[in-house]
Amino acid sequence: MTFYSIKILRDQPLRLALTIGGIAFCIVLMLFLLSVYFGVKEGSVEYIRSNRADLWVLQRNAWNILRGSSILSTSYENKLEHIPGIQQASPILLLLTGIKVKDSDVTVFLTGYDIKKPFGGPPSIIEGRSLQKDDEIILDYSFAKKYNYKSGDEVKIQDNSYTVVGLSEGTNALVIQYAFVTLNDAQSLIGFPGIVTCFAIKIEDENKVNRISEVIRNTIPGVEVYSHQTFLDNNIKEMETGFLPFLLIIAVLGTVVLTIVLSLLLTINIIERRKDFAILKVIGSPSGFLPRLVIGQAMLISSAACITALIIFFPVVALTESILPELSTKTSPEQVLTITCVVWIVSLFSSLFSSHRIKRIYPLEVF
Amino acid sequence: MLEQKDKPTIVEVKNVSRIFNYNGKHTTAVNNISLRSSYGELLLILGPSGSGKTTLLTLIAGLIKPTSGNVFLFGNDIALYSSKELQQLRAKQIGFVFQNFLLIDSFNVEENISIVCGFAGLTCKQTRERTNQLLEQMHIEGLAKKYPPQLSQGEKQRAAIARATVVSSDLIIADEPTASLETNQGFEVIELLHRYAIEENKCVIVASHDLRLKKFTDKILQIEDGKVNDMDIE
Numbered sequence: 288m289t290f291y292s293i294k295i296l297r298d299q300p301l302r303l304a305l306t307i308g309g310i311a312f313c314i315v316l317m318l319f320l321l322s323v324y325f326g327v328k329e330g331s332v333e334y335i336r337s338n339r340a341d342l343w344v345l346q347r348n349a350w351n352i353l354r355g356s357s358i359l360s361t362s363y364e365n366k367l368e369h370i371p372g373i374q375q376a377s378p379i380l381l382l383l384t385g386i387k388v389k390d391s392d393v394t395v396f397l398t399g400y401d402i403k404k405p406f407g408g409p410p411s412i413i414e415g416r417s418l419q420k421d422d423e424i425i426l427d428y429s430f431a432k433k434y435n436y437k438s439g440d441e442v443k444i445q446d447n448s449y450t451v452v453g454l455s456e457g458t459n460a461l462v463i464q465y466a467f468v469t470l471n472d473a474q475s476l477i478g479f480p481g482i483v484t485c486f487a488i489k490i491e492d493e494n495k496v497n498r499i500s501e502v503i504r505n506t507i508p509g510v511e512v513y514s515h516q517t518f519l520d521n522n523i524k525e526m527e528t529g530f531l532p533f534l535l536i537i538a539v540l541g542t543v544v545l546t547i548v549l550s551l552l553l554t555i556n557i558i559e560r561r562k563d564f565a566i567l568k569v570i571g572s573p574s575g576f577l578p579r580l581v582i583g584q585a586m587l588i589s590s591a592a593c594i595t596a597l598i599i600f601f602p603v604v605a606l607t608e609s610i611l612p613e614l615s616t617k618t619s620p621e622q623v624l625t626i627t628c629v630v631w632i633v634s635l636f637s638s639l640f641s642s643h644r645i646k647r648i649y650p651l652e653v654f
Numbered sequence: 655m656l657e658q659k660d661k662p663t664i665v666e667v668k669n670v671s672r673i674f675n676y677n678g679k680h681t682t683a684v685n686n687i688s689l690r691s692s693y694g695e696l697l698l699i700l701g702p703s704g705s706g707k708t709t710l711l712t713l714i715a716g717l718i719k720p721t722s723g724n725v726f727l728f729g730n731d732i733a734l735y736s737s738k739e740l741q742q743l744r745a746k747q748i749g750f751v752f753q754n755f756l757l758i759d760s761f762n763v764e765e766n767i768s769i770v771c772g773f774a775g776l777t778c779k780q781t782r783e784r785t786n787q788l789l790e791q792m793h794i795e796g797l798a799k800k801y802p803p804q805l806s807q808g809e810k811q812r813a814a815i816a817r818a819t820v821v822s823s824d825l826i827i828a829d830e831p832t833a834s835l836e837t838n839q840g841f842e843v844i845e846l847l848h849r850y851a852i853e854e855n856k857c858v859i860v861a862s863h864d865l866r867l868k869k870f871t872d873k874i875l876q877i878e879d880g881k882v883n884d885m886d887i888e
Contacts, residue, residue, distance in 0.1 A: 291761070291769070298760040563758045569717065570817070571745025571773040574738065650717045653756055654708045654829055 292583030295560070303588075306552055310592035313545040314630055315600050320538040321622050322604065323461070324531055326615035331526045333457035334398070334465055335519050337410030340377070340487035341496055343518040344503060347511045349485075351518070351525040352381055353460075357484050361474075363507055367486055370506060372499045374491050377404035378483040380473040386466065387443040388434050395430065395466040397444070399473020399483075406487035409467050414438060415453030421472050424449035427464035428456050432612040445476060459615040460526075546633045553585055553641035557648075564645060565652040578642040585638035589630045597623065661692035663729070664825050664857040665714055670723030671880075672709055683709040685880040686723070691873065693824070696851040696858040698871035706880035707861035711827050714859065715748055716740045728824070745773035749818030751847070753830035755810040757802040763813045764789070764798040767820050774821040788816040792846075808839040815846055819854075826850065826858040832867065844870045 296303050331353060344367065349357035367376035380399040385392025400407025402418050409417075409425055415438040418425060424444075426436055431454050436442065440451045449468060458465035474480040490499050500512040513521065557564065564577055604616055672684040683706045691697040701707045712718050713725055716732040725732045727743065735743065744750075749770075757766045764785055771781035789795040792812040802810055811831065818826050828847060832840030844860065848870050851858040860867070868874055876883040 291765075294765065295760045562756070563760070566752075566756045566758060567769075569715075569744065569750055570770055571741055571743075571748075573741060573745075573773065576773070651712055653752060654712060 289583050289587065292580055292587055295556075295580070296584055296587060306588055307591045307595055309548060310545060310589060310630070311595035311599060313541055313548070314592055314596035314626060315603060317538050317541045317545075317629070318596065318600050318618070318622065318626050319604065319607075319616070320534050320541070321626065322616035322618040323614065324534045324538070325617040325619070325622065327461040327534075328523065328526055328531060329617050330457065330615040331460040332519060332522045333410050335522050337457060338406045338408075338487055340406050340515055341490045341493060342488035342500060342503070343513045343515065344376075344486040344488060344507075344510050345484070345513070347509050349511065350513070351522040352484060353522050353525045355525075358482050359485065359510065361481050361483055363486065363510070364483075366507055367488065367503065370499065370502050372491050372495050372502075374489045375404055377401055377406035377487040377489075378470055379407040379485050379487060380470055380477070380482070381484045382473060382477055383463075384444055384476060386434075393430075393434065394463060395427075396460070396463050397473060397476070398465055398467050399470040399476075400467065401470045405489060407470075409453075409455035409465065410457035411455060412453045413456045415451070417453060418467060418469055419452070421469050422447075422449055423452045423468070425453040425455050425467040426451055427458040427466065428454040429459045429612040429615065430464040430466070447472070447476065459613060461613060461615055464613060542629060542633060545630065546637055549585060549588070549634060549637035550640050552588075553581055553638055554644060556584065557581060557641055557644045561648055562653060564648045565650055568648065569650040569653055577645045578639075581642050581645070582635065582638040585634040585641075586631065589634035593627050593630055661694055663690050663692050664727065665689070665691040665859065666726040667710075667714065668724045668726070670710075670713060670720040670725060672706075672713060672718065673721045682880050684713065684720075687875075687877065687880075687882055688723075689875055691857050691859055693857055694852060694855045695872040696848045696860060696870070697873045697875065698867055699859065699861040699875045699877060700863070700865065700868070701861075701877040701883070702863050705863075705878050707863075707877060708829055709880075710877070711829055711859065711861050715744065715750070715827050745770070746775070746821060747824045749821070749823035749826045751811070751814050751818045751826065751828035751831045753833045755802070755807075755814040755834070757810055757813055757817070759802050762799050762801050763794060763805070763816075766802070766813060767817045770817055770820050776821065784820050788820050792816045807835055808842070811835060811839070811843050812846070815843065815850075819850055819856075822854065822856075824856055826856065828858065828860045830862055831860060832862060832864055837866075840864070840867075841870070 346357040346359055349355040361378060364376050364378050367373055378401055382397050383394055384397045385394050412425065413428055424442060431437065436451050438451055438453060441448050442451060496514055503510065503512045567577060608614055608616065667687060667689045669686050669688055670684055671682065671686050674681045674683055687710060699707050699710060713720055716735065719733065761769065767788055768781045768785045771784055776784065789798050792815060794809060794812050797805060797809055826847060831843050835843060844867050847858045847860060850856055
C-alpha cells in the first residue's frame, strides 16, 4: 500500500515538495508557539520556583507577585523571626522600573533582596557573581544580550548608577525581564525605605507549615500566607490567564489550518485521480484499498513534513533567539512527540474526510 | 438467444433490459437481450455508437444492475452476489480491456500488471512470476519499467491485455479494444484476445463497432438501439 502511495505522490514532485514544505512550516509554527508557551511559562515562575521558601507572606488579597500588589512593612521581618519555628524571613521588594538604554527607559522587574538572607536572589548566575554590596546589579542574560551589557558595565536607573556584576538565567518572562539589586537600593529607588513586597520564610520543621501559617496570620493582621507550592501554582495560574492562552489559540488555529490544507490537497488529489480510482474499482480493488491509498499518502506527507520540520525547527529557534534574545523558548521531546502525534491524527482525520469522495467515484466512469 | 453447443457456460444473459432515467426522461439502453457465452470462445458484440454495447458489457461485469431480466456468471445470478463478492469476482475471474487502454500513468507497466495480482490475493512470488510470464507472452518485457506515457498505442494495449489476463481470468471483457489503434495493431490485439480464448480455454467478450473484426470471432451478436439485430454462430 505504501509503495503505491509513494508512486502516486512521486508523480508530481513539485506539488509534493510544496505540500511537504507547507505542512512542515505549519508544524514549525505549532512547535515554535508551544516552545514559546513553555519558555514563558517556565521563565515567568522560575524565580519563585528556585527560591524554595517554605512559606510566602504577602499582603492580604495579593496571591501572586507577577500581577499583584502587596505592600508590607519591613518591621514584620523582626516579628516573623520571633515566631517560634521560623528560622529566617527574607524580605523581597519587587518594583517595575526602567533602566536607561540610550535615550529611553526599558522596563525591568527590579527585585531588591537582602543579600544576607537565603531567599530573593536570581535562580542562577551564568556569568559574573552574585551581589556583594549596594550599587551593584544583576541583569537577565537575554536583557543584557539584547542591550549589549556585560559584567563591569554601568547601568542607570532613575539617576542612580549600578555596576553590572552578573548575568542571570531563568529570569526572562518574555514581555519583561528581572534585574536584581540589594534591598537598600530597591527601597531607595521607590523612596519608601520601610516597605517590602513579601517575605520568603524558612522554617525549622517542614511538617509544621500549616501551624506556623496560622500563627503568622494571628500574629500579623492583614497578611496572607502561602505554602511554596500554592504560591508557585498561583503565579503559574496568573500567567496562564494572561497572554499565554493566545499562544495556545494560535497553535490551535495552526492545527485547524493544517487540517484544512491537508484535506484540500488530498481531496484535489482524489478529484484529479478520479479516473485512476475508477479504473482500480473496475479491475477489482477491494473496498478498503482506495481509502488506504489516500490514508497512506496523508501519512507519508505528514511524516516527511514532520522530519522536515524538525530539521528546520532548531535552526529557526536559534536564529530567532539570536535576533530576539528576550524570546525564551523551551522545547522538550514530549512537545515534539505531541505535535507529531497531533499531525498524524490531523492527517488521518483529513484523509478519512477526503476519502468520502471515493464513494462518489463510479466504475462506469471509465467506460 | 445464442445457442451453446457442448461447452460449459460462463456468461448467460436472460431477457435483460436496462433503462436509464435522466431528469425524468427514460432511455432504454438495453432492451430484452439474451445471450450465452462459454469457455474457449470469443463473442463479438457489434453495433454502432450508442447501440448499448457498453451498457451490456457493464451489466455482464456486474457493474450495474439490470432493470429487468437476469445475468448469470459462472452459473450464479449476479443479483445474488454481495458487492464484496462482485469485487472478488472482478479481481479473480474477470479481466477488462478498455478502448483507451486506461493504464495508470503513475505506475510503470510492471506495476500496472502486478497490482491486479494483489487484488486477486496472489503472493509476491506468484505475482512476480505471473507478471514476468505475461510480459514475455505479450513481447513487452523490455517495457516493464516504462511508464504509460512513454509507450506507443499498440504497446499500451498489449500492457492492458497483460493486465486483464495476468490472473488467468476466465472472462475477459473488452470494450472497443481496437478503436484507438491502427488497423494492423487492432487486428493484432483481436488475434491476441482470440488466442487467449482458444489456447487458454477462456471466454472473451468484445464490444466493437468495427465490422472487420467479424473474421476473428466465433460468435457475433449485432445490436442496434439496445435490441438484438442479428445473431451469428460459426
